Amino acid sequence: MNSELNSAGNWKCGKCNEPLVMEKTKVKYLDGSFEVELLKCPKCKMVLIDESLATGKMLEVEKSLEDK
Numbered sequence: 001m002n003s004e005l006n007s008a009g010n011w012k013c014g015k016c017n018e019p020l021v022m023e024k025t026k027v028k029y030l031d032g033s034f035e036v037e038l039l040k041c042p043k044c045k046m047v048l049i050d051e052s053l054a055t056g057k058m059l060e061v062e063k064s065l066e067d068k
């Protein structure tokens with residue numbers, strides 16, 4: 001049993017060893033900017049972008065921009 005299971009997972013900042021928190025972060029992509037929830041270290045503000053998540057979001061955004 002994993003008693004530490006939560007929505008943010010068990011990600012920790014490699015520098016501070018602080019548990020990362022989900023935070024809305026502005027991301028610039030192509031000519032637009034948008035907000036996504038990313039895991040962020042509350043101490044040093046390092047943002048962790050999960051590669052699969054980032055790729056998924058980027059593809060999503062790219063699509064919606066093309067549809068306009």
Ligand SMILES: [Zn+2]
Nearest residue numbers: 013016041044
């Ligand atoms: Zn940190």
